[in-house]
Amino acid sequence: MSPRRTLAEARLTRAGIIRHGVDVASVEGLEGLTIGRLATDLGMSKSGVLGHFGDKESLQLAVVELAADEFWRDVWEPVAAAPAGLPRLRAVAGSWLRYLTGDRPPGGCFFMAAGPEFDDRPGPVRDAIAGAADRWHRELLHQARQADGEVARDPEQVVFELTGIMLALHAAHRLRRDPSAPARAARAVARLLDLRD
Structure with missing residues (x-):
């Protein structure tokens, strides 16, 4: 087997471990993400998993990085080309709502x-989690x-309230399994972005 093929296979294996790690951590938390758990799930040895990261913290950091990339891809990229201003802000809010009520990752x-x-x-x-949140x-x-000017509220306040709506949606949808949560959140976003003070 050529060194190039071996390196490519190692990269694919590492990427697969990280991808599975995002799914596990979304359900069980980053502390629930252990080398042993991933090895069992993926049919690998612990040393095989550990060899790709060195330690649990490096694994966690790789998982956070992929989760951030996937969030950006799933929430921002589909609406990035919307017209700037209120239309794009509404599109971003709608995309975020859809993401929070979707099934990827499995734990919300x-x-x-x-x-x-x-x-x-x-x-x-x-720091990595806070950095991803700060970027968003x-x-x-x-x-x-x-x-x-299109929304008669201070932009900082709009972002604060929009984030609050999304946090409330996540709690109602994931924890309480409230079937009305997505529609309630959509109405709250519409009020936030439509009403003038």
Whole structure:
């Protein structure tokens, strides 16, 4: 077997471990993401999994990175070409709503689960989660500022309230299994982005 093929196979194996790690962590949290659990799920040895990362923290960081990339791909990219201003802000909000009520990842929004798990725990994993959340906040704020004048609210307040709606949706939909949560969230977003003070 050529070294090039071996390297390519190793990359594919590592990518598969990380992909599965996102799914596991979305349901059981990043602390539930263990080398042993992944090895069992993927039919690998513990040393085989560990060899790709070195330690649990490196695995967690790789999982956070992929989760952030997938969130961006699933929420932002489908609406990035919408007309700037209020139309794009509405499109972003709608895309975020669809993501939160979808079935990928299986445990719901990775960051809404990981944030509370690591919010008061200093270290690289918390920093990576906070960095992904900050990036999303900056993008939302940019979109709200572009809609300034079309929505008669301070852009910072719009982002704060929009995030609050999404957190409420996630809790109602995932924890309480409230079937009316998506429609309620959509109405709350419409009021936030349609009404003028």
